[in-house]
Amino acid sequence: MGVVRGVILDESVLFAEGDDDKNVSLLQPGAESLIRTLFLSRIHLGISYGMGIPNDKVSILKRIASLYSLDCFILDDLISEVMPAWSNTDGSILYLVSNKKEFLPKLNNHSWVIIALKLGGESSCETLNMLQIENLEELPLTICHLNKRSTETNTLTVGYIMKSSRVEDFAKRGAFPLCPTENGLMFAPLTSKLSLSSQLKDVDIVLHKATDEIVSIEENKLTFTHNMQELQKYLEHHKDLCVVDPLSKIYPLLDRVEIQKVLLGLVELNTEGSYSIRGAHFLKVDNFDEFNFTTGLAEARLSLPCIVKPKVACGVSDAHTMAIVFRVDDFKNLNVPLPAVIQEYVDHSSTLYKFYVLGEKVFYAVKKSIPNADILMKSYNGDDLKPLLFDSLKSLPTADSIHDSGASNSNISIDLKLVTDAAHWLRKMLHLSIFGFDVVIQEGTHDHVIVDVNYLPSFKEVPDDISIPAFWEAIRNKFDCRVV
Template identity: 70%
Template sequence: MGVVRGVIFDESAILIEAADDDKNASFLQPGGESILRMIYLSKIRIGISFTVDLPEPKVSHLKRVANLYSIDLFILNDPACEVMPTWGDIDGSIVYLVSNKKKVLPKLSNYSWVVVFLNIGGESSCDLPNAILIEKLEELPMTVCHLNKRLIGLNVITVGYKMKPSRVEDFARRGAFPLCPTQNGLMFIPLVSDLPLSSQLKDVDIVLHKATDEILSIKDDNINFTESMQELQKYFEHNQGCCVLDPLSNIYPLLDRLEIQKILLGLVELNAESSYMIRGAHFLKVDNFDNLDFLTELRKANLSLPCIVKPKVACGVSDAHKMAIVFEADDLKNLDVPLPAIIQEYVDHSSTLYKFYMLGEKIFYAVKKSIPNANILMKSFDSSDPKPLEFDSLKSLPTADNIQNSAVSDHPTGTNESIDLKSVTDAANWLRRRLQLTIFGFDVVVQEGTHDHVIVDVNYLPSFKEVPDDVAIPAFWEAIRSKFDSRMLK
């Protein structure tokens, strides 16, 4: 028997009791569709077995779900229906999940399936002594991982991940979170709030988190995490031996744009050997927009207008990406940008942004369209009194395409300076050592005229979706595996 390549759900384990005449009802167990999707995206074959007397509304619902996830539907108590001929090509183990609400069919003894028994209500009545017992449907992914470890050896490691559902969906859809072992022996399971965290983590070898997804608020540098993230944080504190891809303390600087800017000041040590100067943007911290001589303070910080204003808080809260491009010093006093804020140098960069991704020791990059040069932005105003351009950087950016002025060209002026990959690679490795992070990203623009390479943003665990999946996902897995192996050597 090999790793698990097929899972068959008995109707008793996947369906709930609901009014059969409710056409809008979902008849799946809570979390059932999420489990089905996880298995489907892991490229594990799925079947659902049901009896011939199942009410038609439930059969219709199963057929709709089956179409979504390429599920085979079986009628196990029909003598004319055979299961194994249609699944005979599966090279691996098959799991059959059944609940204590149904007596296990004698026909199952004809198959070498691994029976997993869902003990609903805590009253066990399983007819098979070798069945694996679970109490909740959410335990199934971990059960599959346990089986795989038992079947193929201890060299396989389990990665428990915690991040917001939309990010999980994005990674899983690209094949990054499979339940079956990857080419380098990783299996991925979600850390869910429906199960005790300690019971989940005792079977997890390394934790992957996107803690910035779990922030409720940040005030006076105090971070208020969700309850589940606080629980995970406490677990880390009390279990120092727990292997975490990147400790929370290492990502804290990336939550604060001021701290990021201070860190980037250290890039000066690279410039003696670099072909071009690589640096962070010039910046100034602002606590109050009303009581400041901005022209004097801007000069002291080596800043000139226009400039871009960003909240000091870099991520995790709703207004962290509320920004403004300011052309006149007086307009700094009336901005709707959360305080404290960072006034940052606006770099003319030919509308070209380079997004770099650090996955372990491997570096990837993509080229994206960005905000136009200042002279292009200025042409968007009909008067000699340019107003601040306020925007949410997560939703849209001021680009040449969306400036409301027909006289403005879609093509920015400038030289579209090329990037010096060696200089940026040196900076990436410097940042990796300085931040002590395994997976992070940063944005670079090339300043027109000076050819300075300016890092304008750094972030933790980016999606790196601009890099082709067949390249990025194996590098992602390798970074996690290398982190685990190096931790074990210590």
């Protein structure tokens, strides 16, 4: 058999049992989720049904087919209807059917891979070529297993674990194909519906966004979701499994103080007569009421206004609650979670450079950002310089929201070599394969200031035809260069 490039889901695996008694048609739990996973994995997908099924079921199937632009057809003793649309499928076709449904012998003539979903009871499907699975969620990894058997030994299965919205973002751009990429990667979701250890046995590489799986952070102790906890336990006993990236390596990015300490080392990249790259000046505060800000700010080389951020960088609901403070007195009773980091506010002409490190490759995009301090004071506060509170994930006071956007940044150019060198330096220091960081250029000094670092960013500002292959290459290189 060849690589599975087409999947046909029979209606017998899509509908829950007992529908007739309830006089209502309900999809199996996980059925539409599986369809969406297969659809986004860029595999040829179809839905089949037999003669005589209730009209309401046919309507549901056709609605789903229309929603995902799938083939929907009758598949009985005569299968000529489906073959013209699938005759150009370059590879094997997989047919998933309930073990209770009578098998169509003519399917063997077309060398289809038959998989029976075990729904209890005796099987009506009798063929030596048939596989069986017990849950719909098993299908993606089963496809990867079949593809690995039919290809060269260097084909690898990447199991990914991240929140659904993150999966959707990557999958929509073609980042998670089930068919092997040019460099031999296949992607399958690791689901909480099945035993994680049983799934990981069929996985060569784990890709995660652990920062999305944090339930709480208390006294520097992380609590992850149950699924991520299970992954942690598994990795402790299977240290040879390739992970992009090891959980221990992302911990510094969860703490704004720790990452600021790392950025202090950028000084070694700076040379006399050239622009400098550095982290923002910062100060950690445990209590707004008891701290001497007049002395503390001066010692930390900070001047007002400042931006105040929680020490915890992600994973909790208020990690992105921030404030821009214009007066010393306003630090007291400031509604930003403690402990906090007071960070230098850099005048940067409303221009932010987002850099993405995908293995050895570095990309960037330019975005609108927060205006200079004088524009903020004039446009947002007027004579009342009260702190400006915002959630950095939801709404930034960008230059687009202000008619008077201040000085033009046309005379400020970025030193790409300097920042690229910094990207490689950070990659080496952090031991990460895929991460991002934000750079602003300070007016006057032209200092290149890194103001944020994050793990596994979406990098969606970079065109997919460039970023996605680089993403795959970074994952593959992580595996090929691993030390076991």
